[in-house]
Amino acid sequence: MSAPDKGGDRQGWRALREIIHERILSGAYPPGARLPRDADLAEQLGCARATVQRAMRALADDGLIERKRKGGSRVLAHPVTRATFDIPVAREEVEATGRAYGYQLVARDIAQTPHSVAAAMGLDAPERMLRAQALHLADRRPFMYEDRWISLATVPEIVDVDLTRESANEWLLAHRPYSRCTLRFSAANATPAQAELLGTRPGDALFVIERCTWLGSAPITCVTALAPPGYALTTEA
Amino acid sequence: MSAPDKGGDRQGWRALREIIHERILSGAYPPGARLPRDADLAEQLGCARATVQRAMRALADDGLIERKRKGGSRVLAHPVTRATFDIPVAREEVEATGRAYGYQLVARDIAQTPHSVAAAMGLDAPERMLRAQALHLADRRPFMYEDRWISLATVPEIVDVDLTRESANEWLLAHRPYSRCTLRFSAANATPAQAELLGTRPGDALFVIERCTWLGSAPITCVTALAPPGYALTTEA
DNA sequence: AACAGTAATATGTACGCACATATTTTGTCA
DNA sequence: TGACAAAATATGTGCGTACATATTACTGTT
Structure with missing residues (x-):
């Protein structure tokens, strides 16, 4: 048949x-x-x-x-290039390449968020939040610098965490899962202060990752991560 | 029960x-x-x-x-942030924001690829390929600059295409589908020539997208796209 | 000819069953 | 004790059916 x-x-x-x-x-x-x-x-x-x-x-x-x-x-007539990136925790990103991971808290205080951060978090007005600035190291050299704001309203316990020993990112992942996350990749010139921390020259092109997370509609954290020249995200679609 | x-x-x-x-x-x-x-x-x-x-x-x-x-x-103990990006054709990316798209061929010639490009394409040795440099415009202002190498071995017809009228990217998408694609995002300081083309200042931090495509194991094209300050890729995971 | 209501249609989802496959666990034997 | 083989087990896949849902196509009315 x-x-x-x-x-x-x-x-x-x-x-x-x-x-x-x-x-x-x-x-x-x-x-x-x-x-x-x-x-x-x-x-x-x-x-x-x-x-x-x-x-x-x-x-x-x-x-x-x-x-x-x-x-x-x-x-599809115009197929888009659809790429999936896995953004790992800094520690794992470093250790995956066989280098020794290091972590260093640069500053920690409680302050009013800038309007830009409040807006990114979907808040109507700035709030007092915990701000943690830290360096991730690979083989003792700067790997990535992060400037993070953490909502005290959503994560009050964070004030009792010793951020000199544990990365805020890892503590948050272990204790505060998120349900929503926005990501933004861009490029920026290093300010003198940033260059100093990252061991590069002022004006160098940095790779910028901005990430905000929420649990439900409650903002958890908003972080700007800066990577020195040489850093790249790669994937295969 | x-x-x-x-x-x-x-x-x-x-x-x-x-x-x-x-x-x-x-x-x-x-x-x-x-x-x-x-x-x-x-x-x-x-x-x-x-x-x-x-x-x-x-x-x-x-x-x-x-x-x-x-x-x-x-x-998962350490959930990765998994983000999916859709990299659209420049024309659509521009038009999606309601701006007028423009295209301009900057240079076109046939030359030996640098070793870096040959390596990115998985070739053992440099080859003579078609090189097309072009500007994508949004409302008459530079939106993105691309420097592209196209394999003459895989896509011989490309020499007969009028690249002053049609973007190499769009021609390739319509005539040469690809089966594999690698992507790399990074940041770089603008060279004087790049700054001139993109209407920015030398040294400005550019967002860099490098993309290579293959059909099977045959390399099709390898392109470096540069976007001026202000450009960002965003997504929601 | 314009419009609204209805039928037709292709994909989306769900279920229950059977078997495939990759690991882990267990058991056996040297 | 240790190595290797066999059994157990949880997920992966495939099939056939039935019904749900979103669009398109059609049809009759004004």
């Missing part, structure tokens, strides 16, 4: 994804084109619709195709 | 994920703790194991828990 297993090897959904991906790359399904229905692909490839779903869902997650409830699936 | 629907509302896997996430946040499943088996959670929450699977899989993808084939599921 018909050829129910034309697809070939009857492998898993990963193989299916690969087959469909190949068809896109080879031009069989050109950019903007509509893909066959899941059910048709299932029959064509000799597997269940659920398996096709899994593969198509993965392709959609990768930003390769677009799926709509009745419009079917289409190959 | 028993309470088969204790979990409550009998909602979908997204609700399940939320419930489990709540338990993690609330400390019911503290960092490092082992979660119940999928099957037990399924019974406890009154749904099928497949549904629990879906929810747990999502939590694992989010970097919140860790799953192993027999070790069960554990809450």
Whole structure:
């Protein structure tokens, strides 16, 4: 009758994804084109619709195709480059490269947040928060400098933590999980003070990571991390 | 007898994920703790194991828990911040903010790649490639400068494309899909020439995106994109 | 011709079952 | 005690079905 297993090897959904991906790359399904229905692909490839779903869902997650409830699936005309970064804890980032991690508290006080920080945290007005500035070291050399504000309203216990011994980041991760997190990457010229701390020259281009976290709608912390020249984030999409 | 629907509302896997996430946040499943088996959670929450699977899989993808084939599921002790960025085509990035997009070819020639570029592409030795330098504009002002090398071996047709009218990036996306892509974010001080092109001052901190793409194992292109101060990548994890 | 209501349709989700696979644990034997 | 093999176990995957949901397409009315 018909050829129910034309697809070939009857492998898993990963193989299916690969087959469909190949068809896109080879031009069989050109950019903007509509893909066959899941059910048709299932029959064509000799597997269940659920398996096709899994593969198509993965392709959609990768930003390769677009799926709509009745419009079917289409190959994206302008595929975005979708990259996933894992921002590790500084300690682990350092130790992953075989270097010795070190930590050093630079300053700690309680003060009114600048308006910019309050705004980033979604607050209506500045608040008094704990500010901790610290250095992360790799083999005794500056690896990253962080300037952090911690909400006393949300995390009152933080005032009793000895931040000279333990990084605020690690304490927070262990004691205050967050449910929301915003990230912002940019570049900035080092101020003289920052250059001094990072062991570079004023004006050097620093890599800037700004991160704010919340538990529910309550702000936990907002940190600006500065990395000296040579630092880079890499990933494979 | 028993309470088969204790979990409550009998909602979908997204609700399940939320419930489990709540338990993690609330400390019911503290960092490092082992979660119940999928099957037990399924019974406890009154749904099928497949549904629990879906929810747990999502939590694992989010970097919140860790799953192993027999070790069960554990809450990660040091959850990484996992962020997904969509790097759009420059045109769309500009137009998304309501500004007028402009494009300008700065230089185009065929030359030997530097060793650094050849290495980034995974080549054993430098090759002659097409080099295209171009400016992306937003409302007539420099938005991003790109310095691109395109493999003549993989994409010979590129020599016949009029790059003064069409951005190499957009032509490549439309005609040469890629299967692999590496990304690297960093910061760099502007050289005088770069500052001139981007309308900033020499030494200003630029945001640097380096991207290389391949089709299979054949290198397609390698581009260094520079953005002037003010540019930032943001996301919500 | 414009519009609203309805039917058709493709994907999304859920369930229950069976089997595959990767580890851990246990047990056996030297 | 230690090494290696076998059993146990939790997750991973696949199938078939049924129903849910979001859009599109159609259809009849004004």
